[in-house]
Amino acid sequence: MSITEEPAAKNPYDPNEIDIEEILGVTATDVDELVHTCKNNADTLFTWDYTKGSKPALDRLYEKAKKSQWNGQTDLDWSIDVDPEAVVAADAAANPFSMMSGNIDLSDTVFRNWGEDEWMKVALESQNWMLSQFMHGEQGALVCTAKIVETVPWIDAKYYAATQVMDEARHVEVFSQYLNDKLGGGYPINAHLRMLLDDIVEHSDWDMTYLGMQIMVEGLALAAFGFMRPMTTEPLLKELLRYVMSDEARHVAFGVLSLKDHYQDLNQAEIRERQEFAFEAALRMRNRLLQQEVWERVGVDPRDAVPLVLRSEERILFQQMLFAKIVPNCKKLGLLDAGDGWLRERFGELGVIQFEDWADTEEEMSVFELAQGDITAPA
Numbered sequence: 001m002s003i004t005e006e007p008a009a010k011n012p013y014d015p016n017e018i019d020i021e022e023i024l025g026v027t028a029t030d031v032d033e034l035v036h037t038c039k040n041n042a043d044t045l046f047t048w049d050y051t052k053g054s055k056p057a058l059d060r061l062y063e064k065a066k067k068s069q070w071n072g073q074t075d076l077d078w079s080i081d082v083d084p085e086a087v088v089a090a091d092a093a094a095n096p097f098s099m100m101s102g103n104i105d106l107s108d109t110v111f112r113n114w115g116e117d118e119w120m121k122v123a124l125e126s127q128n129w130m131l132s133q134f135m136h137g138e139q140g141a142l143v144c145t146a147k148i149v150e151t152v153p154w155i156d157a158k159y160y161a162a163t164q165v166m167d168e169a170r171h172v173e174v175f176s177q178y179l180n181d182k183l184g185g186g187y188p189i190n191a192h193l194r195m196l197l198d199d200i201v202e203h204s205d206w207d208m209t210y211l212g213m214q215i216m217v218e219g220l221a222l223a224a225f226g227f228m229r230p231m232t233t234e235p236l237l238k239e240l241l242r243y244v245m246s247d248e249a250r251h252v253a254f255g256v257l258s259l260k261d262h263y264q265d266l267n268q269a270e271i272r273e274r275q276e277f278a279f280e281a282a283l284r285m286r287n288r289l290l291q292q293e294v295w296e297r298v299g300v301d302p303r304d305a306v307p308l309v310l311r312s313e314e315r316i317l318f319q320q321m322l323f324a325k326i327v328p329n330c331k332k333l334g335l336l337d338a339g340d341g342w343l344r345e346r347f348g349e350l351g352v353i354q355f356e357d358w359a360d361t362e363e364e365m366s367v368f369e370l371a372q373g374d375i376t377a378p379a
């Protein structure tokens with residue numbers, strides 16, 4: 001299965017014309033299943049060229065990664081007591097885009113009689129849902145980077161990817177711990193996210209794993225973390241996101257560095273395939289992750305709630321911000337303007353081309369780096 005075989009939205013560029021029925025019709029059917037299987041269709045490559053530093057930028061990244069290994073158990077203060085309701089109330093007050101602040105007229109909707117308690121419940125569930133999907137996405141990254149260790153032909157990239165496997169294990173660990181210990185448990189993976197991760201993992205070309213995971217999913221995650229971190233007043237989550245982001249910036253840079261050279265050697269048809277893969281992944285993340293399970297849990301039909309959410313200022317701003325890293329990184333890779341500029345045109349139609357000159361992640365990586373003293377010495 002490839003990403004392009006997914007049925008497209010009626011007009012994927014217009015949030016008002018997203019085919020909500022079709023999206024909500026796809027639900028997880030195997031919520032009790034503990035193990036999910038998908039096919040790894042790629043060749044495993046050995047290399048006998050062990051020359052360290054043949055790819056100097058990847059070598060520098062590898063050395064940086066070795067010095068940046070924090071420990072989620074000792075570097076985060078798990079003794080912090082989290083009161084989710086107080087946090088959500090404080091965060092909503094600080095967030096002018098929240099539906100709770102009343103920027104949408106709800107008088108003719110299922111929400112007309114809703115008060116603070118109901119919105120509080122939605123906000124709590126919504127944060128829980130999002131952190132849960134981050135956790136599942138982190139496991140996707142864990143699996144993808146393990147795959148990259150096997151499939152990438154260069155020793156410097158295998159070395160670097162190995163450090164990322166460790167990073168992603170830590171990310172799954174801390175999100176899972178936060179959800180279980182501080183929020184009382186999380187949500188199963190959203191069916192659309194699972195299908196996207198499946199498509200990325202199942203692709204047979206090694207560079208598609210990078211493009212799907214390192215550039216698109218991690219680029220979006222880095223933007224989402226960057227949006228959430230200044231908004232939250234909860235100190236443990238703030239710190240957790242700071243540590244995770246310091247790794248994620250390196251991961252996106254790894255994708256940019258690895259693919260930049262590789263793409264110079266591809267022909268027009270191969271480039272177009274990559275442009276389409278990137279765009280479809282972006283559209284799916286933007287249009288299909290609608291928190292439908294949250295509405296089900298609070299007893300509202302998602303068909304009533306989702307169209308309203310899609311029109312909320314918060315959602316529209318958030319959806320645009322998700323592209324703040326993806327667009328400049330695609331530009332850096334040469335994907336935006338390659339060939340006839342197909343991807344530039346698509347991002348223009350989506351209304352996110354304005355991010356093209358924002359810092360790409362290779363440039364801004366140092367912004368996210370941990371300071372000296374952030375990593376405690378092993379006991």
Ligand SMILES: [Fe+2]
Nearest residue numbers: 138141168171
């Ligand atoms: Fe991660």
Ligand SMILES: [Fe+2]
Nearest residue numbers: 141218248251
């Ligand atoms: Fe990552």
